[in-house]
Amino acid sequence: MAWKRLAFIFAVGVPLLAVLAFGFTRDPREIPSPLIGRPAPAFSVRLTDGREVSLSDLRGKVVFLNFWASWCPPCRAEARALEASWQRHRDGDVAFLGINMQDREEAAREFLREFGVTYPNGIDGGNRIAIDYGVWGIPETFFLDRTGRITYKHIGALGAETIHAKLEEARQGVQSRREGKGEYQSIR
Amino acid sequence: MAVLVFAAPAVAGEDLEDRMREVASGLRCPVCQNLSVADSSSEMAREMRALIVDQLRAGKRPDEIRAYFVSKYGQWILLSPTPRGVGLVVWIVPTVGAVAGLGGAAWLLRRWSRREKSPLPPVDVSALSRIREAVRADDSLVALAPEEARLVEALRELRFDYRAGKLSDGDYEELRTLYETRAAAALARPKRPRPERAAAGASVPEAAAAGAAPRPARPWRWVAAALFLIGFGATLGYFLPQSVRARGEGSPTGDFLTGTREEAARAEAPDLPVLLERGRQAMEAGEWDRAIGFFRRALEADPDEPTAHASLGLILHRAGHPDRALKSFERALARDPASPQALWGKGLVLYESLGKTAEAIRTWETLLAQEISKEDRDHVLSILAEARQRLVAQPGPAARSPR
Numbered sequence: 001m002a003w004k005r006l007a008f009i010f011a012v013g014v015p016l017l018a019v020l021a022f023g024f025t026r027d028p029r030e031i032p033s034p035l036i037g038r039p040a041p042a043f044s045v046r047l048t049d050g051r052e053v054s055l056s057d058l059r060g061k062v063v064f065l066n067f068w069a070s071w072c073p074p075c076r077a078e079a080r081a082l083e084a085s086w087q088r089h090r091d092g093d094v095a096f097l098g099i100n101m102q103d104r105e106e107a108a109r110e111f112l113r114e115f116g117v118t119y120p121n122g123i124d125g126g127n128r129i130a131i132d133y134g135v136w137g138i139p140e141t142f143f144l145d146r147t148g149r150i151t152y153k154h155i156g157a158l159g160a161e162t163i164h165a166k167l168e169e170a171r172q173g174v175q176s177r178r179e180g181k182g183e184y185q186s187i188r
Numbered sequence: 189m190a191v192l193v194f195a196a197p198a199v200a201g202e203d204l205e206d207r208m209r210e211v212a213s214g215l216r217c218p219v220c221q222n223l224s225v226a227d228s229s230s231e232m233a234r235e236m237r238a239l240i241v242d243q244l245r246a247g248k249r250p251d252e253i254r255a256y257f258v259s260k261y262g263q264w265i266l267l268s269p270t271p272r273g274v275g276l277v278v279w280i281v282p283t284v285g286a287v288a289g290l291g292g293a294a295w296l297l298r299r300w301s302r303r304e305k306s307p308l309p310p311v312d313v314s315a316l317s318r319i320r321e322a323v324r325a326d327d328s329l330v331a332l333a334p335e336e337a338r339l340v341e342a343l344r345e346l347r348f349d350y351r352a353g354k355l356s357d358g359d360y361e362e363l364r365t366l367y368e369t370r371a372a373a374a375l376a377r378p379k380r381p382r383p384e385r386a387a388a389g390a391s392v393p394e395a396a397a398a399g400a401a402p403r404p405a406r407p408w409r410w411v412a413a414a415l416f417l418i419g420f421g422a423t424l425g426y427f428l429p430q431s432v433r434a435r436g437e438g439s440p441t442g443d444f445l446t447g448t449r450e451e452a453a454r455a456e457a458p459d460l461p462v463l464l465e466r467g468r469q470a471m472e473a474g475e476w477d478r479a480i481g482f483f484r485r486a487l488e489a490d491p492d493e494p495t496a497h498a499s500l501g502l503i504l505h506r507a508g509h510p511d512r513a514l515k516s517f518e519r520a521l522a523r524d525p526a527s528p529q530a531l532w533g534k535g536l537v538l539y540e541s542l543g544k545t546a547e548a549i550r551t552w553e554t555l556l557a558q559e560i561s562k563e564d565r566d567h568v569l570s571i572l573a574e575a576r577q578r579l580v581a582q583p584g585p586a587a588r589s590p591r
Contacts, residue, residue, distance in 0.1 A: 006412055013416075017423060024427045031218060034262040076508040077476075080540070102231050115508065127235040134260035136218035136232075 030181075031136050033153050037175050040065070040144050041132040045099065045122030048109060053097070053120060055148065061095045062170045063144035064163070067124075067135050069103040070111035074182070075139045078157035079115040085163040086119045093146075094167055097122065101130045101138065139182075143170040151175045156182020208240045211250045215257055216267050224267055315372035323347065339371035460486055464495050476503055494520040498530035505533060510541035531555035532568070539571075545579045 035041075040063075044054030055063070066082060068075040086096045096119035100108040105123055112121060124130055133142060143152040143166045151170045154162065162180070169176070212226035217233045225233045225240075236257075243253050257265045269275035322332065323343045332340060343364065350360040467482030480503060486496040501516030514537050520530035531551055539548035552572050556565065 002406070002409060009416075017420070021423060021427045029221075031261055031264045034259065073507060077506055079508060126238065127232065128239065131232075131236060131239060132260060134218075134262075136261070 029137075031134070033134050033179050035134055035142075035150050036153055036177075036179060038150060040142065040148050040150050041129075043129045043132060045124060045129060047120050047122050048100075048112065049120075051120075053122065058095045058097070058144075059148055060146055061093050062146060062167055063142075063148075064094060064096045064167065065133075065142040065144060066096070066098045066158075067101055067130055067133070067138050067140045068098055069101055069138055070107040071103065072138050074157040076111075076115075078139060078159075078182075079111070079117065081158060081160045081163065083115060083117050083119070085160050085167075088160075088164070089167060090119075093171070096120070099124045099129055101127050101135070143167065145170045145173045145175075147173075149173075149175070153179035154182055155179055158182055204241060204244055207244055207250065208237060211240050211244075211253050212237050214254065214267050216265050218261060218265065312372055312376040315375040316368060318375060319343070319368055319371045333374070335374045336371055339367055339374065343367050343371070460489050460493065463489070464493070464499075467496070467499060471499060471503070476507070479503060492519065492523045494524040494527045494530060497523075498527055498533055501530065501533045501537075505537050505541065510537045513537050514542075526558050528555055528558050528560050528564070531558070532564075539575055545575050549575050549579065 040055060042055050044052055046052055064085075068079075082096070082098075089096075098117070098119065098121035100121055101124045103123075108121070108123065111117075122129075133140070137155055139155075139157060141154045141158055142150050143154075145151050151174060152166045153176075154166070159182075162182075166176075209226050212233075213224045215225040215236070217223045217225045217228035217230060217236075219230050219232045220228045223233075225236045240253055243256070244250075248256075254266065263269050263275060269278060271279045319336075319340065322336075322340050346355070346360065346363055346367065349355050355363075463482050463486040467479045467486065470476075470479035470482060480500065483496040483500050486493050487500075490496075497516045497520035501513045501520065504510075504513035504516060514534065517530045517534040517537065520527050521534070524530070531554055535548040535551040535555065538544040538551060549572060552568055552575070555568055556572075560568070
């Protein structure tokens with residue numbers, strides 16, 4: 001009888017504890033993206049210089065798509081690395097496009113001036129593009145291959161080495177299994 | 189009339205708002221902690237609500253809108269996951285738990301009630317009639333043992349209540365039978381010890397005789413319980429500090445409960461070399477916040493510590509604050525004019541952020557005069573060469589740089 005009771009307690013308690021322990025090891029805020037390997041959602045956006053660009057215009061190029069905001073410290077941290085990578089890759093078949101979100105336009109322009117960003121940047125007014133890409137913690141960066149398929153997503157600040165490596169992968173159409181996480185990120 | 193109103197595809201204000209809330213309350217706000225899109229006041233949630241309204245206006249059904257969000261954020265976005273695959277577990281386990289709990293409770297209740305009802309001992313008829321006599325006689329209870337006296341008293345009160353109309357016939361009958369049976373049983377018990385007890389003090393409670401039977405000792409029970417407790421504690425102790433991240437000042441308990449390394453460091457070893465080393469490690473791991481914390485504390489201990497200033501400068505430079513970074517490097521150099529880290533960082537800020545190439549070159553030349561590793565020297569030399577080229581190629585900034 002007592003053995004039975006003990007066995008019962010263990011049979012119920014141990015799985016319960018295991019589930020709790022498993023739950024504690026997970027980050028509840030991490031949102032695994034279902035978009036990797038899928039065609040990138042189409043959009044068209046107004047650039048800071050007034051031009052309008054749509055994703056389909058960039059078909060045939062490897063696309064580096066970066067969501068950012070001026071208030072976000074990791075976006076500041078990666079800004080120089082992004083510009084340096086653009087300088088390095090601009091002559092190739094690579095298109096860089098920044099999407100500013102959750103921001104004021106003057107602040108965004110000030111940010112671009114401060115870091116001397118030369119690649120095109122669009123203003124995502126209602127965050128519709130961001131929602132369409134399942135963005136949650138900026139900076140988030142998507143790498144698209146020539147056919148417009150998402151090969152990699154990175155959450156958090158990027159370094160020049162990762163950018164280079166992932167652009168190379170996208171150029172060859174190599175698709176990452178899951179998104180990468182950077183050093184740190186901002187959520188608002 | 190009412191049918192017509194409800195049947196019409198109402199797209200007007202309030203109804204739309206209600207339908208939006210219905211969808212939004214089932215979606216998890218991606219930038220919040222456990223808030224639905226309907227409840228969150230964040231900008232992201234606000235725009236998601238606007239998007240839902242737009243899609244409803246465009247004639248999309250709520251489940252189509254939900255499917256849209258799932259296609260972007262995965263199942264994560266749903267506050268109640270669809271009952272499929274792993275998601276099935278969250279639906280089944282509570283149901284199973286509730287059924288098991290209710291079943292267990294019912295089983296226990298039945299067991300208890302059966303135990304209470306069952307053992308009415310066979311009644312001694314003569315004892316029963318004696319009790320009835322005693323209740324009816326209304327005389328003193330001194331002649332009876334305490335337990336009997338109490339039961340007789342209860343029977344009398346019962347009778348009084350019944351006569352006063354406070355009890356129904358059925359209740360009275362049931363209670364009377366119960367008390368009479370108990371009293372008769374008490375009366376029928378062996379009578380020998382009673383006089384002694386009465387002599388001893390007459391107020392010995394009736395329970396004294398019942399509880400004394402010694403239980404057989406079962407040490408393995410205690411061992412099993414202790415093992416389980418230790419296992420539970422160890423598991424909790426292992427996983428909790430691993431999973432709970434430092435909250436710092438935002439949490440009412442600070443880092444105290446989470447036992448993070450910073451707190452431990454603060455308590456045990458606030459000495460400078462340890463702080464600097466920890467800061468360096470944090471920097472290498474890219475944990476800037478932690479690194480900043482260590483260096484700040486190093487500066488609390490020694491406000492002019494050059495390594496701490498230089499490292500903070502590098503972080504500030506990285507975060508895009510060239511002016512503050514430069515200040516940090518200057519403070520480091522004020523104490524230690526030969527600090528390689530500060531010289532390197534100062535040159536970097538001047539070169540990369542402020543465009544003062546000539547000044548950067550001078551700084552790096554000072555750095556090369558110091559003792560540094562071969563690897564570092566090569567790196568400095570290569571960037572120096574690049575800077576010199578730039579100086580030649582762009583006379584503009586060079587002309588501006590000397591102050």
